Amino acid sequence: MKRTKSSVIPSSVVRRLTEYLAYAQTFGNENGDQWVSSREIAQALGLTSSTVRQDLSHIDFCGISKRGYHVKGLRAVLEDTLGANSVWRVAVVGAGNLGMAIAQNDEFRERGFHIIGVFDKDAAKVGRSVGPLKVQHVSAMPDFVSGEGIDIGIVAVPAAAAQGVADLLIASGVRGILNLSLSHIITPRRVQVVEARLTCSLLELSHRIKYARKENK
Amino acid sequence: MKRTKSSVIPSSVVRRLTEYLAYAQTFGNENGDQWVSSREIAQALGLTSSTVRQDLSHIDFCGISKRGYHVKGLRAVLEDTLGANSVWRVAVVGAGNLGMAIAQNDEFRERGFHIIGVFDKDAAKVGRSVGPLKVQHVSAMPDFVSGEGIDIGIVAVPAAAAQGVADLLIASGVRGILNLSLSHIITPRRVQVVEARLTCSLLELSHRIKYARKENK
DNA sequence: CCTTTGCTGTGAAAAGTTTGACACCCGTCA
DNA sequence: TGACGGGTGTCAAACTTTTCACAGCAAAGG
Incomplete structure (x- = not known):
């Protein structure tokens, strides 16, 4: 009933908030x-209701007894908390399979992540079309990033090149980096990084499969 | 010096083990x-040395004083622990941008994840080439999965279709699912799931960017 | 009006994770 | 050889995250 926390939200909670938002977005838009x-949220996402309430206590939004949470309101507050109602200007570096897939994916644009530049080192890839864009050479990136006011850089290059690309992005004024490469990236504190590695997720899965066998018998 | 834990490894640790492996793999192969x-590992991955030692105490591998860990040995043990030295038979469901990118990505094959089937519901996509494979219609998936002994299914379809696809995969005998869709998937305990959502990672990043500003001033 | 019921918000306990501290070990160098 | 320095493995403390338990509120139905 008070709900005036508004101090820093632990990142374990933030991660779940993103899922609550995805869940809230599955409800019709217009209704x-x-x-x-x-309890319903918890069930849908495989959590406990307690966790859900505790998490939601971090945002400035109250449920009401006997009803629960107003979906539309919840969604709006989550979008605000997560920055999903802003428009973010994004550049993708690395026009390999993954980079191209991301650049062409509409899901991101729908959620406010507008990809407006795609770069690669490989001359053979420069000039290729990516939706309405064309792949540019990496050397054009710094000017583009600062000129266009890019907020977020997505790093989709081989591990060995990742830190170099990140340094360029940082020097050009990016505020956050999504790192899809296998190597860890170091940034100054003002530049946020989130790492997302499909290979690591697959390895986690394969460990769990291997281990689950032993456990079940 | 003892190192005979070998009970269950907490998943927070498993996630880091995948990164240690990626790091170990950056060292040359032949040398x-x-x-x-x-300390070096910690520095490279942005952790504390204590965490690294604690994590490695879960696997059956000892460092030695004054030297540290033998890279090749460490790598071998991590590969074993994570199942990265096995060959996994993988099917991708959903031949959109992301599904196609994954199916064509060599990084997975190099690490033992062999993608041997790609499926989609959309007749227009059926028949397209994906490297040496061709996209097949989803209706062919159950027989293919059980016939070919697929271990892992990668779900890269829209949120609304995810649970249905997962149920099919499970019924056909898959042992693990990598879920890239925005909706949570429910499975029986014997089938492991790992969720990896680029959209959620981006939202986490945008929250951090938004919040970091406030903190820094 | 009062009672019941179902759900919230919250404080505190429990469980899990990370960090710190330190005994001990092994190469190196005098 | 002995002492040093830089590393490990481990125990315990500090911190974080999750779960539990419950007071209290709001709707519904006498």
């Missing part, structure tokens, strides 16, 4: 008033 | 004896 309880 | 200390 009138829908309500959802912490 | 003789290289050694690395917990």
